[in-house]
Amino acid sequence: MEELSKMMNKLLILTFIGSLFSQEVLDRLVVPIYYQINFSSGYDSNIFSFSERDLDKKEYGTNSLGKIKYYDSDYYRPTFKLIYSPVLLDEYETNFIFNFQKKLYRTFHQKNTFSTNSKFEIKFGSYHWLKMGYNYSPHNYLRRFQDLDVFSNDYFDCTYSNSKGYISYSVPITKKTWTRVIWEISDYFYNEHFTEFDTRVHEFNWFFSHKWDKNVRYSLNIGLGDGHNFTYSNGLFSTLHNRSFRSGNFKISRSRYNIKSFNLDKFYISFSTDNRNYLSEAIDDPLHSGRFHYDYQLYSSITKKLNSNYSLNLFMKLRKRHTISEFELVQDLKSFNKFEIGVKFTFNGVYDIYR
DSSP states (O other), X not given: OHHHHHHHHHHHHHHHHHHHHHHHHHHHHOOXXXXXXXXXXXXXXXXXXXXXXXXXXXXXXXXXXXXXXXXXXXXXXXXXXXXXXXXXXXXXXXXXXXXXXXXXXSSOGGGOXXXXXXXXXXXXXXXXXXXXXXXXXXXXXXXXXXXXXXXXXXXXXXXXXXXXXXXXXXXXXXXXXXXXXXEEEEEEEEOTTOGGGOEEEEEEEEEEEEEEETTEEEEEEEEEEEEEOTTTTSSSGGGSSOOOEEEEEEEEEEEEEEEGXXXXXXXXXXXXXXXXXXXXXXXXXXXXXXOEEEEEEEEEEEEEEOSSSEEEXXXXXXXXXXXXXXXXXXHHHHOEXXXXXXXXXXXXXXXXXXX
């Protein structure tokens, strides 16, 4: 009887300790979930990135355009973001962030896209983070092209999926300056008519941010990339030419906060240039041999907080791609201009299970 009593006491003690542990785990995991809902609406002047030559010579209803009836379009982009911050480590903040985005084009529904982003991050201190994440977009529509493996004059829709994994590490340099290094690996897989363009891109970026004063911040990003065309020379006629490339990018931006004279919370402006140099030197590949381009973008936005939960953002983007090639036709074919303008509404909320 005494042994049974001792056994029961041990069992009760173990149960009590287990319940305490379970409650501690629950307290760490059951935390408020922050969420953000964005809705953007805008106008894109050239949704297929057509060159001036294309815009002048293409005719509606032809095989090269198919169902395309407009070169421009208004678009709508709802976005939903979740931030979950369980207490996994006693000393450091940890966050899981999930983002879901849909972009809808009114004039051409095949151009619609859906993308997801998931990210895990650990904060070691002020401006001291380790982040890793994954982006995926299963369907992206470019335009119509001829399939080089089908010997006909027919055109086919060109689509691709894009996935990207990345890791970044940021540290403070001074009280007002911090830096971040980012390593990305992206895969581009095209539909069955255009697998000759399948590519894996490795990219390294070095980012700097400096707080000029309490209301002004400057940032700089420098990047290098290498695109490997892994379907090159896989036996199909269309893969005889190497579409691998090397790339670089440069971006500078300025943010100004609390602009009382205009009653604005933020003004942001950035200028960036991306360059790409194709590695092909084949004489019978005029489209890629010796070709490189510069892609310039100017982006600006203003933000106004309507209250503690809602904000309004107006934005504008100008883009110009300048292609350089030994062949004038290629230069005309691969250069283009476009602009976007739009508005974004943002709502920030929190779900607390204990409320």
